[in-house]
Amino acid sequence: MNNNKAAVVTYRGGSVENLHHANVAVVDASGKLLYGFGNPQRMTLARSAAKPAQALAVLEAGAFERFDFDEADLALMCASHSSEPRHIERTLAMLGKIDLTESSMRCGGHPPISDAVYKDWIKRDFTPTAACSNCSGKHVGMLGAALALGQTAENYESPDHPLQRHVKAVVADLCDLPVDGVEWATDGCNLPTPAFPLDRLARMYARLASAADLTASGEIASERTEALAKIYRAMTRHPEMVAGEGRFCTELMKAFDGDVVGKLGADGSYGIGIRASEQTLRLGSDGALGFSVKVEDGNIEALYMLVCEILERLQIGTSQQRGLLSAFHRPKMINTMKREIGHAEFSFELQKP
Structure with a gap:
């Protein structure tokens, strides 16, 4: 070709x-x-095109049953959202389900993808927090998965955390590859991100x-x-x-x-x-x-x-x-x-x- x-x-x-x-x-x-x-x-x-595979790892960890996440929560876990009020509000509600706060999230705030949201933030002199990250749903899902696996939520973003080892195994299997057939780097939101054919x-x-x-x-x-x-x-x-x-x-x-x-x-x-x-x-x-x-x-x-x-x-x-x-x-x-x-x-x- x-x-x-x-x-x-x-x-x-x-x-x-x-x-x-x-x-x-x-x-x-x-x-x-x-x-x-x-x-x-x-x-x-x-x-972020890998987010459905990462969401699968959250599902298979048992986080949905334990924390009563719903279908819209799952959609947000797969999102690169625009930081609209509905996205931020759902992130905070999901944090409430797992009894954690924004301080547990290992992603940072950033300017929104949406121009309309950005203009609104500027008018209000708003400083974005972790819940405003376009990857906030994925992070809350990962926190829930870590807890569902019986692990600590601390350092859940670390490649060496048991949660991330679980994620790596699920992603590789979904791609019909051995675990060492997937390469890993760090994404903009601070979580591991996969590379594969x-x-x-x-x-x-x-x-x-x-x-x-x-x-x-x-x-x-x-x-x-x-x-x-x-x-x-x-x-x-x-x-x-x-x-x-x-x-x-x-x-x-x-x-x-x-x-x-x-x-x-x-x-x-x-x-x-x-x-x-x-x-x-x-x-x-x-x-x-x-x-x-x-x-x-x-x-x-x-x-x-x-x-x-x-x-x-x-x-x-x-x-x-x-x-x-x-x-x-x-x-x-x-x-x-x-x-x-x-x-x-x-x-x-x-x-x-």
Whole structure:
């Protein structure tokens, strides 16, 4: 597969301004590579796109039963949220369920992803705290999991903490890799973050969608499949918790009305899970489908354009559903005087391996 050709090219007037190189992997529910571009096996830091796998570790630790977390709480554990009042309020309520305070959270406050929230904070001279972190749900989930495992919550973010060893084992197993087949670094929110081949990220999301299909059919499923389906339902039923007002992840899952799950990872990674349909069958999968993307320069706008273009080329959903994402697919490139001054073109082809 071509590792040198750009996936997205942006123009200012008739001149090339930016070349965005990217890697794409499209897999079936068994993890078989169906289509790709660039290097589908690129070792990739999934960043927040790995949050559903980390949430699975929280579920399998028994935190939900012990602390009575609900579906919206689970969605927030998978979130990179906009620090809207609903996100902060739910974080604090979740802390109350585990009888801890913000002082136990090992993440810091930061400027919000949402411009509207940022303007509000500036007007109020508001200083963000740990509960305002876009990863706050994941941190409270991790705290609950540590306690559910009978461990101390202190230093729960440490790679050597029993909780993080549990998380590493779950993530590796979900990706069909040995524990030492996953590399670990430290994320922006201070928790360990995994790196693994890009097609394994697609596999993870295909498994989420496949689990949703299996449990919806009424078939007897394993505990893990039930847990994955629970995560899928939480994210697709509460998309406003996963990102926020006007954000891509939220709008994507609203547009496809439960048939697609998706999650952003910082610096240009994305994971998509697609439930089984006639179209996934035509694409060569006998069930659910997953795809993952990594944009080499980390450009998030180019990432969203590329994800939308792949959905278009794979003909996922209806044209009306895909059209709801047009502002992300082909965003208008305008200057301060509202003049359109450029455009983007997609210069990649999905290839069978």
